[in-house]
Amino acid sequence: MERFRQYLRGDISLWGVILFFALLSFLPVYSSSSNLVYLEHTGISTWGYLLRHLVLMSVGVLIIYLIHIFPYRYFRPLARLGLLVAWVLLFFALLKGSTIEGANASRWIYLFGVISFQPSAFAMIILLMYVASYLAEVYGTKVSFADSILPLWIPVGITVGLVTLPNFSTGAIMYTMVLMLLFIGRYPIRHILLSFFFTILLAGLFFLFIKAFPDAFPHRADTWKSRIETFFSKDKEENYQSERAKMAIVSGGFWGKGAGKSVMKNLLPQGSSDFIFAIVVEEYGLWGGVSLILLFIIMLVRFVVISLKATSIFGKLLVLGVGIPIVFQGFINMGVSVGLLPVTGQNLPFFTTGGTSIWMTCIALGIVLSVSSKGVKSEELKAIDH
Secondary structure (H helix, E strand, O other): OHHHHOOOOOOHHHHHHHHHHHHHOHHHHHHHHHHHHHOOOOOOOHHHHHHHHHHHHHHHHHHHHHHHOOOHHHHHHHHHHHHHHHHHHHHHHHHHOEEOOHHHOOEEEEEOOOEEEOHHHHHHHHHHHHHHHHHHHHOOOOOOHHHHHHHHHHHHHHHHHHHHOOOHHHHHHHHHHHHHHHHHOOOOHHHHHHHHHHHHHHHHHHHHHHHHOOOOOOOHHHHHHHHHHHHHOOOOOOOHHHHHHHHHHHHHOOOOOOOOOOOHHHOOOOOOOOOHHHHHHHHHHHHHHHHHHHHHHHHHHHHHHHHHHOOOHHHHHHHHHHHHHHHHHHHHHHHHHOOOOOOOOOOOOOOOOOOOHHHHHHHHHHHHHHHHHHHHHHHHHHHHHO
């Protein structure tokens, strides 16, 4: 263990959770990919999806390793540059990006025609890095709302706006995470409430604009409206995906049907993405689902511990800013599967069959480990001095 410890800096417990997540993800990804192969006819075999996941996960672990040895103080200037890059990518995806299942899915950019890249995932990391940097800069000072419009709210508004147009749920999550970070960073609560008021007002005006000019953003308002109506609908035909997900969870029982033995994976159109948690519970039972929830809780606890141990305000806020959305996204995905939330299209980190969403998660985890690495290094130096 000590031999590996000399190469892995930072919080060793978080490293353990990450590697455990990576190993656990292979069987559900392999099992749920049969839906894509036999029903969606993607032209890729189940072994092909497994191999692709192996490549994505291997590159992801390498990304974590490379970022975690990178001093986190350099993320402050990179956040400003990254924000400009994120805007370009989001704008390009909005104009030229591909769509999945027409208007009912987010816009993506395809790399080499094979790997899908969702700029909104990258934009969320960069925006929260930027907000953490801003809060560290003004920490302990009196900030007026007017003074923070240009350095804070305009960048937040542009980023969230570009994300929300094609993907309302991700935009809403991004804005929620920004407000959470502002609250933790002791930004005045009255300013946060004022921002929320303006956001609600702008959202209402935007919906009215879409209704008045439906050709400007075809089907977007209808898509958002239909998902909410479907969630509250008692018609099982309209809500068939959620009903089948619940059937999968119930049929799993306590111990589950066993790896690869899910029946509902062939009946759930989004069984490899939006509802993969239901497939996990069907195959591994209640104990498997609860174990997965506990792993996310352990990850959240490690984020909090690392934040408390961080040696700078920026480090403390950076860990929570890029770390909490991973857990938040996981719980949203699980909430959709059990019927607590409407379909949002959010991934289950590590488990969802996809493209670079895994890499975006790994970038965020690498940043967290970079902060923890600095803390551990400082503690070791203090021990040597004493």
